[in-house]
Amino acid sequence: MLSFWQIERGKEKSEIYENFAQSLKQKEIKIENLDTNFNNFTKVEILGKFLNKPQFLLDNVVVNRKPGFEIITPFKVKDKIILVNRGWVDNNYRQIVPNIDIINQKQSIVGYIYYYNKTYELSSDTYTQDDILIIQNIDFDSIEKLLNQTVMPYILMMNENQNNSYIRKKVYKKNPELKHYMYAGQWFLFSIIALIFAFKLLKRNKDE
Missing domain, CATH: 1.20.58 (Methane Monooxygenase Hydroxylase; Chain G, domain 1)
Known part of the structure; x- marks a missing residue:
């Protein structure tokens, strides 16, 4: 079986x-309004504004055998929010929180739509009013309540080599x-x- x-x-x-x-x-498709009808992996270009806080560090992401975080930052497009995965950073052996400041809040960003699947978590996340939160999973409902704004049920995987982007972990390296x-x-x-x-x-x- x-x-x-x-x-x-x-x-x-x-x-x-x-x-x-x-x-x-x-x-990539240039879009002005966010909706819930995008297919997985659709390439898009959107104009909006990054929110400085809160930001989220998705824990236990390994790149080249090194543990680290993926930076998840809310991005406002008109009256809605899309969560943007800005890439991966080293966790510095958990001694310090990495500097993930936004350089330019308003910008046009390019990436692709990705429907995130929750992974097994050892403990539940607590969504507080801190500027930076370390999380095990992306809980869209909890983030929506925290921001008190409509959050899209997918994330944007931001391409590398853009302002405010970091190392991109490949979703698929091969079939x-x-x-x-x-x-x-x-x-x-x-x-x-x-x-x-x-x-x-x-x-x-x-x-x-």
């Missing part, structure tokens, strides 16, 4: 990867389908070994 589940997961991941690869070949097929092959092999072992054990019991 696990092997078939891995095959199905491989197919799903392959479809997502293909959508990702195809979408990033398209030219993840192969990994699931390898797992499926392993489970098939384990199943065959288990059957052979069970057959030999049954034969031994009959002989006795």
